[in-house]
Amino acid sequence: MSQPDDLLTLLEKAEKDESGLPPVHAWKPERHADIDMRIARDGTWYYEGSPIERERMVALFSTILLREGEDYFLITPVEKLRIQVDDAPFVAGEVQQVDNKLVFTTNVGSHVIAGAGHPIRVDTDPATGEPSPYITVRKNLHALIGRSAFYQLVDWAEEVDGRLVVESGGEGFVLGALE
Known part of the structure; x- marks a missing residue:
């Protein structure tokens, strides 16, 4: 039985999703800090206690997320910022x-x-x-x-x-x- 075109497109997109991510594991920034950002168990991102409403911003942040041990960071080539994650990001x-x-x-x-x-x-x-x-x-x-x-x-x-x-x-x- 053949799959509808939209499902095959979904499969192709899923197979390509990781290839466009930044190389966060290769970055070694000198500046390290903690910021008041938290990801709740339901997947809601908060900054200074307020939910981040812009979905595109959350999606962008998710691409620069790194986990080391039990700690989570937003990382760029120039800074590494520790955030809190309640369960999974x-x-x-x-x-x-x-x-x-x-x-x-x-x-x-x-x-x-x-x-x-x-x-x-x-x-x-x-x-x-x-x-x-x-x-x-x-x-x-x-x-x-x-x-x-x-x-x-x-x-x-x-x-x-x-x-x-x-x-x-x-x-x-x-x-x-x-x-």
């Missing part, structure tokens, strides 16, 4: 199946194809049993998979040895154990 709110691949769309408009380089993982809170699913967006940066997207993954998953497993591009990802 991105939220993957949508997922579609295109040519046996799972294509996620994040809150900043980027696209990620789940696979070996972009694995899906599910952390479970030991106290509540609540799952927190994530996908790797790029080196050391993750997106929290939104509830509706996670439910869609569960719907597409198959039982394998007592676990729910979803596949993308030939890779299997465990969503959780069946009880």
Whole structure:
């Protein structure tokens, strides 16, 4: 069965998304500082306590985001600014199946194809049993998979040895154990 043109375009865009990013790992700025910027668990970016309303500005900031250990930075060739991130810096709110691949769309408009380089993982809170699913967006940066997207993954998953497993591009990802 053939895919609609818009889905194939989405797949092509997702495959190209990382190539246009700045080389943040190569930059070694001398100026370091902390700034009052925070990314909330729902993906909202705040500056000095106020939400950043301009989506294009948030999308731009997301391209110069770097994580080292547990710290997050906005980095340019001349400065490295530490920011706070409540959970993950991105939220993957949508997922579609295109040519046996799972294509996620994040809150900043980027696209990620789940696979070996972009694995899906599910952390479970030991106290509540609540799952927190994530996908790797790029080196050391993750997106929290939104509830509706996670439910869609569960719907597409198959039982394998007592676990729910979803596949993308030939890779299997465990969503959780069946009880």
